[in-house]
Amino acid sequence: MNFDILPRAPTPIYRQIVEQVRRLIASGALRPGDDLPSVRAVALQHAINPMTVSKAYSLLEAEGVLTRRRGVGMMVADTDPPVQDKLALLRPALLSATQIVRQLNISEADAHAVFQTCLNEWSKNEPDD
Amino acid sequence: MNFDILPRAPTPIYRQIVEQVRRLIASGALRPGDDLPSVRAVALQHAINPMTVSKAYSLLEAEGVLTRRRGVGMMVADTDPPVQDKLALLRPALLSATQIVRQLNISEADAHAVFQTCLNEWSKNEPDD
Amino acid sequence: MNFDILPRAPTPIYRQIVEQVRRLIASGALRPGDDLPSVRAVALQHAINPMTVSKAYSLLEAEGVLTRRRGVGMMVADTDPPVQDKLALLRPALLSATQIVRQLNISEADAHAVFQTCLNEWSKNEPDD
Amino acid sequence: MNFDILPRAPTPIYRQIVEQVRRLIASGALRPGDDLPSVRAVALQHAINPMTVSKAYSLLEAEGVLTRRRGVGMMVADTDPPVQDKLALLRPALLSATQIVRQLNISEADAHAVFQTCLNEWSKNEPDD
DNA sequence: GTGGTCTAGACCACT
DNA sequence: GTGGTCTAGACCACG
Numbered sequence: 001m002n003f004d005i006l007p008r009a010p011t012p013i014y015r016q017i018v019e020q021v022r023r024l025i026a027s028g029a030l031r032p033g034d035d036l037p038s039v040r041a042v043a044l045q046h047a048i049n050p051m052t053v054s055k056a057y058s059l060l061e062a063e064g065v066l067t068r069r070r071g072v073g074m075m076v077a078d079t080d081p082p083v084q085d086k087l088a089l090l091r092p093a094l095l096s097a098t099q100i101v102r103q104l105n106i107s108e109a110d111a112h113a114v115f116q117t118c119l120n121e122w123s124k125n126e127p128d129d
Numbered sequence: 130m131n132f133d134i135l136p137r138a139p140t141p142i143y144r145q146i147v148e149q150v151r152r153l154i155a156s157g158a159l160r161p162g163d164d165l166p167s168v169r170a171v172a173l174q175h176a177i178n179p180m181t182v183s184k185a186y187s188l189l190e191a192e193g194v195l196t197r198r199r200g201v202g203m204m205v206a207d208t209d210p211p212v213q214d215k216l217a218l219l220r221p222a223l224l225s226a227t228q229i230v231r232q233l234n235i236s237e238a239d240a241h242a243v244f245q246t247c248l249n250e251w252s253k254n255e256p257d258d
Numbered sequence: 259m260n261f262d263i264l265p266r267a268p269t270p271i272y273r274q275i276v277e278q279v280r281r282l283i284a285s286g287a288l289r290p291g292d293d294l295p296s297v298r299a300v301a302l303q304h305a306i307n308p309m310t311v312s313k314a315y316s317l318l319e320a321e322g323v324l325t326r327r328r329g330v331g332m333m334v335a336d337t338d339p340p341v342q343d344k345l346a347l348l349r350p351a352l353l354s355a356t357q358i359v360r361q362l363n364i365s366e367a368d369a370h371a372v373f374q375t376c377l378n379e380w381s382k383n384e385p386d387d
Numbered sequence: 388m389n390f391d392i393l394p395r396a397p398t399p400i401y402r403q404i405v406e407q408v409r410r411l412i413a414s415g416a417l418r419p420g421d422d423l424p425s426v427r428a429v430a431l432q433h434a435i436n437p438m439t440v441s442k443a444y445s446l447l448e449a450e451g452v453l454t455r456r457r458g459v460g461m462m463v464a465d466t467d468p469p470v471q472d473k474l475a476l477l478r479p480a481l482l483s484a485t486q487i488v489r490q491l492n493i494s495e496a497d498a499h500a501v502f503q504t505c506l507n508e509w510s511k512n513e514p515d516d
Numbered sequence: 517g518t519g520g521t522c523t524a525g526a527c528c529a530c531t
Numbered sequence: 532g533t534g535g536t537c538t539a540g541a542c543c544a545c546g
Binding site for chain 5: 532533534535536537538539540541542543544545546
């Protein structure tokens with residue numbers, strides 16, 4: 001279980017973790033009851049501060065996504081969360097892209113073409129991460 | 130000339146302005162020599178701090194995109210613009226969407242479908258704003 | 259606007275702040291749109307770390323109780339939160355007291371008597387804080 | 388002899404056990420010489436770590452409340468118990484409830500009414516557990 | 517001025 | 532071993 005952490009990205013580290021955990025759960029890679037890597041482990045692996053990881057986990061716990069088991073660690077909550085739709089998690093990003101398409105007056109065909117280019121590039125760069 | 134300002138969005142207000150001006154120029158909606166709305170007008174209309182608008186304009190001026198005419202206001206610089214490729218301005222947004230597609234393990238077909246949904250919605254909501 | 263902070267209490271400082279803000283809102287002492295004291299002000303006044311206050315405010319923001327206005331400060335959200343019932347906020351504390359009453363096999367009359375004693379003492383100690 | 392263990396409650400498990408033993412003795416449900424359930428039995432029944440139960444028993448032994456009989460188990464100490472006043476054990480819970488009453492500006496009548504509601508509910512839910 | 521983020525390190529509590 | 536809390540201090544971003 002690896003997180004993709006980009007320390008220099010504009011979005012804060014703790015938020016990168018929060019979002020990735022949400023996606024890992026939505027994609028089925030993490031299932032209710034699964035353990036999460038320990039705060040210290042994640043911190044060591046990515047050379048970041050444990051508090052940063054802890055902050056991410058705490059937020060997810062407050063959200064009901066994770067459950068804290070004292071002295072043991074964090075696990076994916078096995079409760080009744082709305083089983084986030086994968087596609088719903090994708091929409092916000094594409095909506096903001098849509099705003100740009102409209103403001104630039106780009107044709108829908110061109111927009112889809114650029115999107116496909118991005119999709120192709122990604123599979124090149126990260127064949128099986 | 131209206132800006133779309135969402136004060137509660139994650140991207141800061143001044144940056145929303147900067148990016149929209151760039152897009153308006155790239156799309157041809159703003160052409161060299163055109164006037165921009167005054168700092169005061171924008172600030173009033175969107176109930177934001179004039180300094181925020183001013184900061185955005187100053188950044189664009191430093192970039193050479195806008196020209197300040199003392200006592201008159203800002204206008205689009207008439208140096209031939211960097212000929213920003215419209216599609217290039219769209220790529221970053223679609224790249225970040227691509228990351229999400231990959232992490233959620235969504236098929237490319239589904240991704241394009243969601244994108245199309247967003248494009249359709251936008252034209253419904255904002256036919257001519 | 260003063261918080262009652264007891265740094266040596268078993269409940270963490272940030273949580274004391276969270277709960278007091280909730281109660282101040284429920285009691286009507288804080289109303290939608292009201293400003294909260296700045297992180298730095300609270301930190302200075304009680305000689306605690308700004309991050310501790312910030313953590314409390316952030317949690318309340320995530321909960322939708324507070325709204326962050328960038329560069330300005332925090333205010334009480336003016337949204338539609340369920341307008342927490344004052345009595346509902348009191349119940350958990352009295353429920354845990356009830357557990358003790360039952361386990362000690364104390365009569366209801368005695369329980370109410372002890373409760374009244376506590377209520378009387380409090381008004382002595384803090385006549386008008 | 389059952390303990391009420393709520394692993395997800397804010398008060399740690401070992402402390403829940405310590406306090407319940409104290410109350411059972413104060414209420415007369417446990418009398419000097421009585422056996423306590425074995426560490427293993429409690430741990431199994433509530434699916435908690437045996438070390439947690441052991442820690443609770445050890446604390447009570449150090450306090451002189453329990454006596455360890457090697458190879459047999461723990462029993463209630465027969466030194467005359469500190470004659471803990473039952474009502475004194477109840478006060479802390481009601482004092483913290485009082486703080487909330489005052490901060491929410493709830494009338495004493497309402498406070499007693501809510502308390503009575505809790506007392507009624509408890510007798511409904513757990514008539515003889 | 518406002519809050520946000522991160523670090524380094526200490527100490528505590530729980531299992 | 533686990534996570535939680537707090538501190539002190541630095542730096543950033545926003546208005």
